[in-house]
Amino acid sequence: MKNTGPLLMCLIALASQNAHTEPPFSGTIFIDPDIITASDPTAFTNMTYAGQGMRTMFDRRVNAFVTLNAYLFNARFDDGLTAEIQVNPEFGSTNAASIEANKYAIVIGRLPTISRSRVQTVWIHQGVQPFGGGNNNLLIHIGQADLYAADGILEETLVHESGHSSLDPLHASAPGWLAAQTTDPEFISTYARDNPTREDIAESYLPWLAVRHRPHRISATLSNTIAVTIPNRLAYFDSQNFAMYPIVQEIAVYTGAGTNAANERTDNAGVHVFPGAQVGSNSVPQIFTVKNRGGNNLTGLALTKTGPHPGDFNLGTLGVTTLSPNVTTTFTVVFSPMASGTRDAIVNIASNDGNENPFRIRVSGFSASPPQLQNVVRLANGSVKFDFTNAPGASFTVLALTNLGLPPPNWNVLGPPTEAPSGQYQFTDLQATNSPQRFYRIRSP
Numbered sequence: 001m002k003n004t005g006p007l008l009m010c011l012i013a014l015a016s017q018n019a020h021t022e023p024p025f026s027g028t029i030f031i032d033p034d035i036i037t038a039s040d041p042t043a044f045t046n047m048t049y050a051g052q053g054m055r056t057m058f059d060r061r062v063n064a065f066v067t068l069n070a071y072l073f074n075a076r077f078d079d080g081l082t083a084e085i086q087v088n089p090e091f092g093s094t095n096a097a098s099i100e101a102n103k104y105a106i107v108i109g110r111l112p113t114i115s116r117s118r119v120q121t122v123w124i125h126q127g128v129q130p131f132g133g134g135n136n137n138l139l140i141h142i143g144q145a146d147l148y149a150a151d152g153i154l155e156e157t158l159v160h161e162s163g164h165s166s167l168d169p170l171h172a173s174a175p176g177w178l179a180a181q182t183t184d185p186e187f188i189s190t191y192a193r194d195n196p197t198r199e200d201i202a203e204s205y206l207p208w209l210a211v212r213h214r215p216h217r218i219s220a221t222l223s224n225t226i227a228v229t230i231p232n233r234l235a236y237f238d239s240q241n242f243a244m245y246p247i248v249q250e251i252a253v254y255t256g257a258g259t260n261a262a263n264e265r266t267d268n269a270g271v272h273v274f275p276g277a278q279v280g281s282n283s284v285p286q287i288f289t290v291k292n293r294g295g296n297n298l299t300g301l302a303l304t305k306t307g308p309h310p311g312d313f314n315l316g317t318l319g320v321t322t323l324s325p326n327v328t329t330t331f332t333v334v335f336s337p338m339a340s341g342t343r344d345a346i347v348n349i350a351s352n353d354g355n356e357n358p359f360r361i362r363v364s365g366f367s368a369s370p371p372q373l374q375n376v377v378r379l380a381n382g383s384v385k386f387d388f389t390n391a392p393g394a395s396f397t398v399l400a401l402t403n404l405g406l407p408p409p410n411w412n413v414l415g416p417p418t419e420a421p422s423g424q425y426q427f428t429d430l431q432a433t434n435s436p437q438r439f440y441r442i443r444s445p
């Protein structure tokens, strides 16, 4: 008992010292299973089988590179990235290999763009062996993958491994990173500390992703531990403006009421041309659809108008101001020209999207003044000829009547005028020969 006092003092001193000299974690793939989960969106869209081909792959079961007649699949992601997935022929059939390739392409698609940016190939083997990164590759042993999945850290592990392929080449030796290593209080893990050149980027990146992009999924304690341990590394990653789709919110805008890929719009590209409308009238409403295809809430949605003639387009209201992942809303725009001619504007969709705020839709409509008949003459044969000017390429119909007291349904359709030259319309009414007087209407179209 006599020794209790001094012993306790010693332990406290050690604990106190540990708090300043020991990394808080042994490794970071285990820190929280909810940073990315199986219900998060994936950027993976589809893959095609490319047959079998000889590929050199690393296999941890023999701890060596082996050259195999692998099943090959070309996987595509909707941020434009691709990867060749090479499946060990030990799976025995194209179908069995396809199941594995598809399964892991979906998982890999949950990693942010930056993590997949340099991943060109994926190796898939059987066996319970650690994953690997580097070589512009992700190495997967499916027995180990099942264990990671059971622990909820399959995506987290691949975030780490993809750091070796996609982040190490540019950042592991960067002066800014080396400075952050020097000035931070401690390494985030003993694994990083013991392998500072090889593992520090990969070990620190997932904690950064958690703190910056998934703060509501991790505990305040964990968040604080990361923030106080590697503040300069976090700032280094902050300054890189990494492309984080589909981790973060991501706006997608479609022409029409739906999310058909063919109708997806590109920010500020292309012009949506409205049906023509006369001054003071309204076009048919045009519908646009907004979707959040990212993994965090898309918030602060709001519509504004800019451009040369914003007053000529009337905006409907957005159904919501916040979209959860995969949720859509729509709004309408009506062309209501205040003057004739080509009328242009930009519809801006504000949100918290990282690189498309606002998302811009260029809109345009043509408003012609009502045609004014001119040069009306009765020809020698009794026909009546007239002309008018208007928008080039417009469609018109000429109608006639002898008694103005009759309502529009009784007007006779005579046909379209001819346009020559452009914007100059002419019409000759051959039926006018027997009429002492005729009234004419020009209808569009």
Ligand SMILES: [Zn+2]
Binding pocket: 133, 160, 161, 164, 198, 199, 202
């Ligand atoms: Zn590693």
